[in-house]
Amino acid sequence: MSRSFSSSAVANSIRAKVMLYSQYGQPDQVLRCVSHELPSSPKGKEVLLQTIACPINPSDINQIQGVYPSRPELKVQYGQSEPVAVGGNEGLFKVLAVGDQVSGLKEGDWVIPSNVNFGTWRSHVLSEESALMKMEKTISANQAATIAVNPSSAYQMLTLFxxxxxxxxxxxxxxxxxxxxxxxxxxxxxxxxxxxxxxxxxxxxxxxxxxxxxxxxxxxxxxxxxxxxxxxxxxxxxxxxxxxxxxxxxxxxxxxxxxxxxxxxxxxxxxxxxxxxxxxxxxxxxxxxxxxxxxFWVSANIKRIPGSRENTIKAVQKMMEDGDLVDVKMYENPVSADASEEEVYQAFQKALANSNKGKQLVVFS
Ligand SMILES: NC(=O)c1ccc[n+]([C@@H]2O[C@H](COP(=O)([O-])OP(=O)(O)OC[C@H]3O[C@@H](n4cnc5c(N)ncnc54)[C@H](OP(=O)(O)O)[C@@H]3O)[C@@H](O)[C@H]2O)c1
Known part of the structure; x- marks a missing residue:
């Protein structure tokens, strides 16, 4: 039996918005927002998620420009006729509903992707439980949404070399x-x-x-x-x-x-x-x-040093919980998870346009 879901659900499905691209180039030229239906009752090991916040990192932009060595595969998906990929690697999600074989997550939990190339620039996503890492709600949402790349890199660089x-x-x-x-x-x-x-x-x-x-x-x-x-x-x-x-x-x-x-x-x-x-x-x-x-490349360390992502996040999270690592200045670009494709597109484009003026987050409500 799959469990319940939030107000974002409409009847038996949710209209998810995704920021995707079919060719490499400048994000303001190649990104577009499309919507697709997701079942509001996930099956088996599936978990239905709503995005809470996702940052714009320099590597996300480089990925879309096609100049970053690790990139998601372009695939025919989301009702598109040509191969596409979804932007973004980092973000915090809340669980809306879980399939009947999901054992470690429940409605309301916070999760982050356990690997790169997740495609986080979207309002909702259906994911396998195994692709997710549960986050305790002991730190702020903005901290959790950005913990895996920047603070983790700083921690590893100060301790590994x-x-x-x-x-x-x-x-x-x-x-x-x-x-x-x-x-x-x-x-x-x-x-x-x-x-x-x-x-x-x-x-x-x-x-x-x-x-x-x-x-x-x-x-x-x-x-x-x-x-x-x-x-x-x-x-x-x-x-x-x-x-x-x-x-x-x-x-x-x-x-x-x-x-x-x-x-x-x-x-x-x-x-x-x-x-x-x-x-x-x-x-x-x-x-x-x-x-x-x-x-140094934090993404490569996920494979090179098994357990490094989890262990680093744990260590960094503890510093955040103890107040040693405070929320750094970030700029929120708010948008509703139920907003139109155009509104979601504009929120991301605004964040991208300001990405050289401080860390930008798109925050879904
Ligand atoms: N290898 C890895 O695993 C890894 C992991 C995380 C991040 N990174 C990299 O780390 C860097 C910082 O990422 P972030 O997300 O922390 O960045 P961020 O918060 O967006 O800040 C960008 C920084 O770059 C500076 N900058 C931009 N252009 C510059 C230039 N021409 N000369 C000197 N400084 C310049 C900015 O200074 P101003 O304020 O003066 O503009 C600012 O300090 C990026 O290159 C990112 O790709 C790498």
Whole structure:
């Protein structure tokens, strides 16, 4: 027997809206919203879900542009005549109803996808129970909707590459990104000192104050990072202690100048390329400082380190529950789960258009 469902259900079916694409390109040109019917009574191991919130992450955009190595397969589905895929990899869903063979979930539970390429940009979805991870409601919906990618990446990068001990220093660029804000807070919880590089702006002081309140030890601009003179100030801050780890999501000169701050045997971890410029490391740093340069991809770690997704989420969730990792600034784009295709489309397009102005979420009610 399948159990009951919410007010979104109409008779025996629900009209689900999905943001999909049939060819790669800019999201404002290739994405469209279509609706399709879902049975309101799932069968067997199926779970009927309504989306609570889903973020716009840079990798979601890269996927739609066709430049991201992991992509959902384009398939003929949702009543479309050509192969399509649904955008989005991360999100929080609430269970509306479960099939009679579902054992670990019930109506009202929160879940997130247990893998990438789920296609989260939609109002409702019918999923197998095995593709879902239950989330306890001990953290905010926005935190749960964004826990699997950015805070998890920050946690893994701070714990997998160097054995950092309380009092150690790390440096990062993109300090005000969602990953950066998470790294600041997780670093503080681990007793680490951080230097966060941000781009200069009119309201720099406001941003510095905000990141400092999150636990940043020091926040510097790209210009300060580039200045040889400023290197001395950093050496004074660290009291000569070597900076062991550098986290790079920008590339270009920003990264080169950041690597110069690493101490002997330090590690550069590259996880993003927001400037679209390559990572260049001076030969002398490799030879005389024995710098190690590695890449990081949280999605690859799901397979590479079995259990890493679940264990990381658990650790990060505990920090959120304890108040060590607070809700970082996010911008909500609200829309009703029962809204028209056009309204859902507009909510996503607005979020996409503002995605360079801070972390955007589409929030369904
Ligand atoms: N490899 C992985 O497993 C993994 C996991 C998670 C995230 N990521 C990557 O991490 C990066 C950050 O993701 P997010 O979701 O945290 O981002 P976000 O919150 O959207 O923030 C984007 C950041 O990039 C900065 N930025 C953009 N263009 C820049 C440029 N040309 N030069 C310098 N800085 C620039 C922004 O600075 P302003 O505020 O100055 O614009 C902001 O700090 C992305 O590249 C993402 O793909 C990778």
């Amino acid at each position: 160097e054995e950092l001990k309380p009092g150690d220093w790390f440096i990062q660029n993109g300090g005000n990104s969602q990953v950066g804000r998470s790294a600041i807070q997780i670093g503080k919880k681990l007793g680490l000192n951080s230097i966060s590089i941000v781009r200069n702006r009119d309201n720099l002081k406001e941003l510095v104050d905000e990141l400092t309140a999150l636990g940043a030890t020091k926040v510097i601009t790209e210009e300060e990072n580039a200045s040889k003179e400023f290197g001395k100030t950093i050496a004074e801050w660290t009291n000569g202690k070597p900076i062991k780890l550098a986290l790079n999501c920008v590339g270009g000169d920003n990264c080169t100048n950041m690597v110069r701050k690493l101490g002997q045997d330090g590690t550069l971890v590259t996880y993003g390329g927001m400037s679209m410029k390559p990572v260049t490391i001076p030969t002398t740093l490799f030879i005389f400082k024995n710098i190690t340069a590695k890449g």
